[in-house]
Amino acid sequence: MNEDKISFLRKHVVIINYVRSFLKSIKFAPINVPFNQRCEVFSAFLFISMVLFAEALCVLIIYFLLFHGGLVGQIFCIGYFAFMISDIKADETGIRGQGSKWVRSWKWWKYYANYFPVKLIKTVDLPPNKNYLFGCFPHAIIGCGLFANFATNATGFNENFPGIRSKMCTLSFHFYVPFFRELAFSWGLMSAKYVSIKQALSQSTNPLAVANQADKFTSNAVVLVVGGAQEALMSHPGKYEIFIKSRKGFIKIALETGASLVPVFSFGETEVYDQTPNEPGSKVRRFQEAFKKWTGVAPAIFIGRGFFQYSFGLIPRRAPIHTIVGAPIAVEKILSPSKEDIDNLHQKFIEELEKLFEEHKRKYIPNAENVKLIMR
Secondary structure (H helix, E strand, O other), rough: OOOHHHHHHHHHHHEEEHHHHHHHHHEEEOOOHHHHHHHHHHHHHHHHHHHHHHHHHHHHHHHHHHHOHHHHHHHHHHHHHHHHOOOOOHHHOOOOOOHHHHOOOHHHHHHHHHHHOOOEEEEEOOOOOOOOOEEEEEEOOOOOOHHHOOOOOOHHHHOOOEEEEEEEOOHHHHHHHOOOHHHHHOOOOOOOOOOHHHHOOOOOOOOHHHHHHHHHOOOEEEEEOOOOHHHHHOOOOEEEOOOOOOHHHHHHHHHHHHHEEEEEEOOOOHHHHHOOOOOOOOOHHHHHHHHHHHHOOOOOOEEOOOOOOOOOOOOOOOOOEEEEEEEOOOOOOOOOOOHHHHHHHHHHHHHHHHHHHHHOOOOOOHHHHHHHEEEE
């Protein structure tokens, strides 16, 4: 047998051995599982599909209607675009309130929350005669638990905090995508822009105010994931690393509006996805940082599970998520806060957040004594 044939066979043996090794490493899901568990997995799949692909699908639908939908499709698109233009500031004005009670109460949100499961835990009552700014950590890859708690009714936000509407912040560009913006509004989402947050926190808490008559809530809880995209790149199972030291814009808004600051920490949020190694300074991390700088989106390379196996895929893994809502920090309204005012309140918020983490970590983190909250 000549050397070329021997080399060819060796290469194929290496490939076959690699495939065997790969298949052996896959942890397959059992075939016989309860129907409810199947529904939970499917709900998690629908959620991640919406996050990753819904906007692209909406753009394709608009394209199809415009160029292949005939006259009816074109008239519909023109009418919808006219509506979008007239409603373009809705993400700033907050006229959509807490969104659609019907959408936020869909049955499959319950399946989604039970999949991990996600729990919302309050430490104190929040009176509905004030507006609140929830500073949430960590963002993790996507913030699966934070979404379930504050953008749906699956975990009982309205029962825990009656009279307060939760309004979760997201990037502004989501509200410029046709059709998807309606879905975002139905969840009660709002823009993370300064003007939007300030508007929501300045809203009247008088029950007779027009904005409060519409949905019978009296105050807003603006839910801001402070670390944002930067924190997504820092997310790894077993680590609690947050990005907060240079984030002071939310502190300034709290001072300008007098809204109470509420520290929120979500234990288990970083456990639902693995992320490929991306240490600061590595080629992967430098690419991710550059991409985020230009787009505002963190291109995290994450690994979850699939429908029938647990080793890889896009679906988040089952891991308990406990979101702890801390005690509010009273804030005195200052129309033009100084740097010192901002720094002092920022330091107080950090101290309260760290205190919240330390008080609850032993309940929700294995080997908690070896886990520290790292602040960047």
